[in-house]
Amino acid sequence: MSLTNAVPTPSGSAPPSPPPASGSARGKKKKRPLLGRNPLGILFSAPYLVFVILVFAYPLVYSIWIAFHDFFFTAPGVQVERPFVGLDNFVTAFSDPGVIQAFGNVGIFLLINVPLTVVLSLLLAAALNKVTRARTFLRVSYYVPYVTASVAVVAVWIFLFNGSGLVNQVLGPLAPDPSWLINSSWAMPTIAFFVTWKQLGFYILLYLAALQGVPKELYESASTDGAGAVRSFFSVTVPGVRPATVLVLLVSTVTGANLFTEPYLLTNGGGPNGASASPVLLMYQLGLQQGQPDVASAIGVVLVVLVLGIALLQNRFAGGRD
Amino acid sequence: MSKFQARLRAGVLALGALAFLFPFYYMVIGSLQASPDPTIAGAFPNPANLTVQNYIAINERISLLTGLVNSGIFTGGVLIGTLTFALLAGYSLAQLQWRGRGVVFALALLVQVVPFQLLMIPLYVLIARDYGLGDTHLGMILPFAINSTAVIIFRQYFLQLPKELFEAARIDGASELALLWRIALPLVRPAFITVVLLTFIGPWNEFLWPFLITKDADLQPLAVSLANYITTVAASASNPFGATLAGAVVLAAPVVTLFILTQRYFISTDIGSGVKG
Numbered sequence: 095m096s097l098t099n100a101v102p103t104p105s106g107s108a109p110p111s112p113p114p115a116s117g118s119a120r121g122k123k124k125k126r127p128l129l130g131r132n133p134l135g136i137l138f139s140a141p142y143l144v145f146v147i148l149v150f151a152y153p154l155v156y157s158i159w160i161a162f163h164d165f166f167f168t169a170p171g172v173q174v175e176r177p178f179v180g181l182d183n184f185v186t187a188f189s190d191p192g193v194i195q196a197f198g199n200v201g202i203f204l205l206i207n208v209p210l211t212v213v214l215s216l217l218l219a220a221a222l223n224k225v226t227r228a229r230t231f232l233r234v235s236y237y238v239p240y241v242t243a244s245v246a247v248v249a250v251w252i253f254l255f256n257g258s259g260l261v262n263q264v265l266g267p268l269a270p271d272p273s274w275l276i277n278s279s280w281a282m283p284t285i286a287f288f289v290t291w292k293q294l295g296f297y298i299l300l301y302l303a304a305l306q307g308v309p310k311e312l313y314e315s316a317s318t319d320g321a322g323a324v325r326s327f328f329s330v331t332v333p334g335v336r337p338a339t340v341l342v343l344l345v346s347t348v349t350g351a352n353l354f355t356e357p358y359l360l361t362n363g364g365g366p367n368g369a370s371a372s373p374v375l376l377m378y379q380l381g382l383q384q385g386q387p388d389v390a391s392a393i394g395v396v397l398v399v400l401v402l403g404i405a406l407l408q409n410r411f412a413g414g415r416d
Numbered sequence: 417m418s419k420f421q422a423r424l425r426a427g428v429l430a431l432g433a434l435a436f437l438f439p440f441y442y443m444v445i446g447s448l449q450a451s452p453d454p455t456i457a458g459a460f461p462n463p464a465n466l467t468v469q470n471y472i473a474i475n476e477r478i479s480l481l482t483g484l485v486n487s488g489i490f491t492g493g494v495l496i497g498t499l500t501f502a503l504l505a506g507y508s509l510a511q512l513q514w515r516g517r518g519v520v521f522a523l524a525l526l527v528q529v530v531p532f533q534l535l536m537i538p539l540y541v542l543i544a545r546d547y548g549l550g551d552t553h554l555g556m557i558l559p560f561a562i563n564s565t566a567v568i569i570f571r572q573y574f575l576q577l578p579k580e581l582f583e584a585a586r587i588d589g590a591s592e593l594a595l596l597w598r599i600a601l602p603l604v605r606p607a608f609i610t611v612v613l614l615t616f617i618g619p620w621n622e623f624l625w626p627f628l629i630t631k632d633a634d635l636q637p638l639a640v641s642l643a644n645y646i647t648t649v650a651a652s653a654s655n656p657f658g659a660t661l662a663g664a665v666v667l668a669a670p671v672v673t674l675f676i677l678t679q680r681y682f683i684s685t686d687i688g689s690g691v692k693g
Contacts, residue, residue, distance in 0.1 A: 132513050245646075
């Protein structure tokens, strides 16, 4: 998934839109027109509103509906019974050990990817924020993996990490056997490293924006108090960018839960033996290849509920007192 | 700040840049090798082993031009939709007062936390089955037609423009569309370029949705046809790595070029404000 449809906003920092009636405040009280002072605004926003309803709101509700009904593909226009089946689809999905394994795999992925992402992107952003020379070059090189298609960079990683690839040539006797992507203990971690590398530029960008908002005076007073660079990093920078950290945690968790392209291509469909299968990969295989969209939707609903739960926990722990 | 710390910082940054750039360098080198050389020496160009044969080989299996054209139509459709309707929505959310605009803005924020993957099944049922738009460019474009991040970025920029400017022009009798086109748009050019870049990378790089909706090879964007090549055809090619990497270079080149040309607009504060609403 790309930035364009994966940039969530933390609910905490979203400013409510300004009160709409600033104009009526001055002078004598005039009755506000029914549709506001510039009703043309409704017309201007209407296409977007229709789009959101058609492509997000309706499918979202539909997805939950499918998960609780006996749903199968039919020829267009054919009317069939789709009886309510309660939790049957959820039971079918989670009686499959492959589905449980896929959720476990995503757990492993998140345990590696999320902490690594937060630490590396904050460190690199803080270092980048202080340099003046070669800044443009460094920024461009950090963002390039992020703007490039996964499919293109996956090709290089397959080449780098296969049995006789460059990585193993450099490692020599330390190379894992079987090699990274066909090794059941290394397949998921390798995917986690790949995604960390691929997405890091975006998180560096977020942290760079947040660093501009940390007041310079705090660093000055920290150094007057005798704090060194390390100390002021932990007592000024880290708390100063906390809202960005909450956002980075949220986005990287959502991105991780949506994992599809990497297991599909890097490990040839979640191999070896399902060791790198992700829930979304199974949704594709069960739902669209094997014609069980209802079971796939049930997996999707559980996935989203779990992600929301993790996001709430993260917000509680990293969101802190402010 | 001690000299040691400055050196350490430079070292970390340089190491980072190397880690980010090397795979791209290796992509280009690998795409030009007549026979794949995964040894350490293979990371350096060897004139005896260089060829453009891989580009010809991949082009025979998947038409690169067709793939580029389809990627272009997909991306172009999304760009037109976003630059028209996200601009209108962003302007009306920032500068016009109407009932319900708070709700529309909240929706634009909310949309961004809905994972597309949850919508995969219902969107496939609706677009491919019910509307019969499988294997069409329209079906490919539809779920991405208006980028919500763009709505938020445009709104953010239009908010910074003084309301008096618009009031004055309204008194002079300018229509809302003329205001938007002649006054607002020229003032938010950086936002426009940021949005173009952000919107471009989405559909150009998107794999899952066009992969689901197109089975006809003549309609597949390059990301999809290259992925199909990796999963199925590559095994039967004489130099599968070289050919795959050649395809990867063709897929990556337009975005990387566009990014380098516009990178000075892709700065933290813009995106940051977009993300923070």
